[in-house]
Amino acid sequence: MATVFQKCKTDDRNKRYPCEKTRCGHPWTVRFREPGGRSGRQREKSFPTRREADSHGVNMEGAKLDGTYIDLKRGAVPIRVYATEWLERQHLAANTYGTYERAFRLHVFPFMGGRLLTSIRPSDIEALGKEMTDGGLSAYSVQAYITPLKAVYTAALHNGDIGRHPFVGAKLPTLPRRVMDETLLPSGGQVQDIADEFRSEWALSVWLMAGCGLRTGEMLGLRVGDVLDDRIRLRRQVTRVKGTVGAVLGPLKHREEGEWRDTPLPMNLSDAVGDHVARHGTGPSGSLFRNITGTLVTTSDYSTQFRKVVKTLGYEWSPHDLRHWFATTALSKGLPLLDVSRWLGHASIKETADTYGHLTPDSTSRAVEVMNEALNQHRAD
Template structure:
C-alpha cells in the first residue's frame, strides 16, 4: 500500500464501495447528452442493468457479472447488436470509474459477450425499387411520401418525421433535426441529429421527382405545426414508434419483412453501386465517420481493378518507365 502511494497508483478501496445504481445515476447527471442518447441510456439502465446489478457495489463487479448480464439479455430474445447497445452506458460508467480512480480495472476487461455480426449490408436482401413503391402504395396516404423520402434521401425514421417545408431547397434537403422520445420514454421531442450538436445540419441531394412529389403532398395534405411535413390526424408530431408499427403492418400485409432502416440501406446501396463517391455518400447519410460507411457498404462500390490497370499503364508510358523495364529484361 505504501509503495503504491509512492508510485501514485494507490486506490482507496472505500471509493468503489457504492451501489452501481447510485454511482450511475450521479454519472448520468453530469453528462451532456442529446435527448435521444439520454433516453436510450435511461432505458438500458432501467430495463436491464439496474434490475440485475444495480444493488451491487461498484468495486465488486467482475467480468463474470458482465457475462451473466449479457447472457440474460440474450435469453430474453435480444440480438447481439441490442446487447452491445444496452451495455454501452454501463461500459461508459465503468470507464469513468477507472479514470476517476474509484476502481482499478473495468469489469469489461476479459468479459466474453455475444459476438457481433458483420456490419456489411446484404444488398441482395434489400427491396427493389418496385418493392419500395409497393410499400408506399399500401401506406397511409398522408404518410406515403415518407417511404420514398427515406429511400431517396437515405434518412433515418426520426429525421424524415422531423422534416419541415422550409428544409427543402432548390436541389437539396437541409436535414436539421429528428423526432425522438424524452427521458423515460415520456413525450416527444425535436432534437439534434444523431452524432451532432444542436444547430448542426447536413445537406442531401434532392431528386427532382421527390421535389415535385413533396409539393403535391403539401398541396393535398397541408402541414403540421412549424411546417412539419408529416403529422397525426390531430396535427401533432408523429412518434417514431407509431410510424414503425404502421410500417410493420404494411410490410406484413404485402408479405415483406423489411424495416424502415432498409429504405436507408436502399439509398446507400443504389448510390454506391452506381459509382457515387463513398465520402459523399457517408456525408449524406450523416455517419459519424467514413469508416462506418465503408464497413457497412464498402463492398458495394464498383470494382476498380480494370480502371486501375488502365490508369497505371498510361502513367508508366508517359513517364518512359517502359525503357527501364526493357533494360531490366
C-alpha cells in the first residue's frame, strides 16, 4: 500500500529535519511501488498538502489493481525522439512513409518537437491545426499531416507510455464534403479528344483511366499479364520514394503488399490493349507504358504531359478527372454503389457515397411501386 509522510519529520537527510511543528506546512510525500509486488520499483512524489498526497496514493493503488497504471517517466520523452523511433518501427508503403516523414519534418517537429510526449493537451493539437491552416493548408492537408501524430499517440497509449490521448476532445478543421460536380468533367467526346492529342504510345492510358476508373499510378504500373478476359487485376502502383530517382513500384492504396483488386474491362478496351502492345511493345517486366529511356513513367511526368495536352485543347482537367468520369458514368447508368466503390478501391463505401451518391438514379418511384404491391397484398380493406 502507498505510504504518506513528511520527510521533514522522518528523513535526517532532509534540510528541514528535525521539524517539531505539528502543522509545519512542509511538503507531504507519497511512496508506492509499481506493479509487480516487491519486485516493482519504488516511486515517490511530493505534494503541498496531505490530502493531495493521500489522493495520489489511492489513485496509484487503484490503477495497479485495475491494470491502468502508467509510469509517467516513460512518456517524458521529446516528441521528436519518440515519433522518429516510432516511424522507424512501422511497416509502411514507401509513399505513406514519405508522407509521414514530411508531416513530422515540416509541421509537427517545428511546432512541438521539443515538447515532452506527456505534456501535450487537446488545446496544443488545436493550436497545431490552426498553425497549419494559417500557413495556407486546406482542411484535407491538415488532416493528412496530423494523422501520423495521432497514430504516434495511439501507439503510446497502447504501449502504456501515456495515460490519455490528447486528440480526444481536440477540434480540428472540418472537412468539406467532396461532392463531385459532374458538369465540370469532360464528356465522352472530350475524353476522345484528349486521347487523340496525346502521344500515340500513351494514348491508351487515357481510356484505361476513364473506362476502368484507375488511379494514375495504377495505370502506369499495369503489365500485360494484368489484363484478363473481362477485367484488369490490379496488383501494384507506381509511386515515388524520397532519395530514389525515378518511379518505384509499391502496393495499391489501402492494400498491403501482394493484395490486389479487380475492375471491369470493356471489350473494346481489351482489344485496344492488344493493338497497343502490337504497335508499341512493352516496357520493364511487360509494363504497358514506358518513357523514352525505356523505364517506368513517374506519376509527375505523366501528369505534366497530361496537363499540357489538356491546356492545348483549352481545358484544365487533371488525370484524376478521368477516374471521376468512370465513377459518375457507372453510377448514373444504375450500376450498384457498392460495386463501384469496390472497383475504385475506396477505403469504404462511405467515401464513394459522399462523393458520388447524388448521381445514383432516384429510386422513389420504384419504392412506391414495391410498397404499394406489398401493402395491397397484406393490408385489410
